Amino acid sequence: MYPVITISREFGSGGHSIGKKVAEALNIPFYDGEIVNQVAQESGYAKELIEEQGEHTSASNKWFDISTASAMYFQSPQDEIFLAQRKVILDCAKKGPCVIVGRCSDYILKNEEIFSVHVLIHADMEHRIERVLERYGENPDVSVKKRIQKKDKQRRTYYRYYTDQHWGDYENYDLALNSGTLGEENCVKAICELAQNLSK
Amino acid sequence: MYPVITISREFGSGGHSIGKKVAEALNIPFYDGEIVNQVAQESGYAKELIEEQGEHTSASNKWFDISTASAMYFQSPQDEIFLAQRKVILDCAKKGPCVIVGRCSDYILKNEEIFSVHVLIHADMEHRIERVLERYGENPDVSVKKRIQKKDKQRRTYYRYYTDQHWGDYENYDLALNSGTLGEENCVKAICELAQNLSK
Numbered sequence A, B: 001m002y003p004v005i006t007i008s009r010e011f012g013s014g015g016h017s018i019g020k021k022v023a024e025a026l027n028i029p030f031y032d033g034e035i036v037n038q039v040a041q042e043s044g045y046a047k048e049l050i051e052e053q054g055e056h057t058s059a060s061n062k063w064f065d066i067s068t069a070s071a072m073y074f075q076s077p078q079d080e081i082f083l084a085q086r087k088v089i090l091d092c093a094k095k096g097p098c099v100i101v102g103r104c105s106d107y108i109l110k111n112e113e114i115f116s117v118h119v120l121i122h123a124d125m126e127h128r129i130e131r132v133l134e135r136y137g138e139n140p141d142v143s144v145k146k147r148i149q150k151k152d153k154q155r156r157t158y159y160r161y162y163t164d165q166h167w168g169d170y171e172n173y174d175l176a177l178n179s180g181t182l183g184e185e186n187c188v189k190a191i192c193e194l195a196q197n198l199s200k
Helices: A015-024 A033-043 A047-053 A068-074 A077-095 A105-110 A125-138 A143-165 A184-198 B015-026 B031-045 B049-054 B068-074 B077-095 B103-110 B125-136 B144-163 B186-196
Strands: A003-010 A100-102 A114-124 A175-178 B003-008 B099-101 B117-123 B175-178
Touching: A003 A015, A003 A105, A015 A100, A015 A184, A033 A047, A033 A077, A047 A077, A068 B144, A077 A100, A077 B125, A100 A105, A105 A114, A105 A143, A114 A184, A125 A143, A175 A184, A184 B186, B003 B015, B003 B103, B015 B186, B031 B077, B049 B077, B049 B125, B077 B099, B077 B103, B099 B103, B103 B117, B103 B144, B117 B186, B125 B144, B175 B186
Parallel strands: A003 A100, A003 A114, A114 A175, B003 B099, B003 B117, B117 B175
Antiparallel strands: A175 B175
16 A cells, blocks of 8 residues: 655645646546635635645744734634635545645645655756746746745745755655756656555 | 766665665676775875765855865865765766775866766665664664765865755756665666667
8 A cells, every 4th residue: 555645845846736647647546626615514614715824924033922822712814714624635645545745744644644745846946936937927027936935934934934854855755856957757766666665 | 878877865765775786787897995995095194084074064164155266276185085986986987987985076076078877875764774773783872864964064075165056956966766665775776777778
């Protein structure tokens, strides 16, 4: 049996696409956008709000003066969405081997007795700019680099707020891959081979 | 043809042993202690001094007020050893595929037109303590944890001084592996498989 594979990714590194290909190659479920639908059912919030807030904190600087524990007493919509997401992620993982992208899934599963492996996909700015341009095109109001930096900051803040760890610290991952230098296909192969080697 | 594989490693993570097994499996040369002999010939310094200073800076805090460029004008024995090591590392890498452990080899090769892949091996403190105790035993004067922290600090300072980059930043590596959670054998396999997939 393969482990549950969580994928954390820098915006523009191709982590979503790599995760999808890994799931296809191993013939296991892939959860990314799918989680949004389930969180909508679970929480009663609209899909659009979950998509918008699903990786944003309720206050970008809140983490340094309020602990997650105390935040439970003053739940914002974002906190409720996080808790619903946490439940959905655990439910998915408990069903069996799968690939889950983002949403602090590495942190959420590490504290549970679930056979899992945690992957980080990153790439240098040049490759990320190229990829974002290819996928989303130009935005006349804001440079691609600025969009990438903003998205990174949002994900870092979200991760820090809900896990009290630094996003991207290599200690948090079993495997970290540079999709810029290795290419998408080699990342897919490396993850599949590791999952096969770890398979119980 | 396989790439040259550089391995940066946390003390006690098993990076040396993993590198050696990768070299054996791929049937390519392995350079770690071997570099010391060649640097001794190249620089005229005694092996013992190279072993002691080969990953230490001449002043542990010097990097923040003196650039590598200006340091060239005031070469300490450590700086001369670094330059001799750099030459030996480039000579080894130019001969063909091999595994090179530590000594800023990732940074040295990245600036050259050499087909190479850069790996980081890390592990959590618990696994590292276990491994260091197994290999080197207890030291009545200083705890294992303190020895690990001191060695990490020396390597970080050395790396920072000669590369102006932070040691352990995941951006510097193509592949980072947690030998504590994955185990030594799975790290060996992951590196060998990546080298085979990248092979030209």
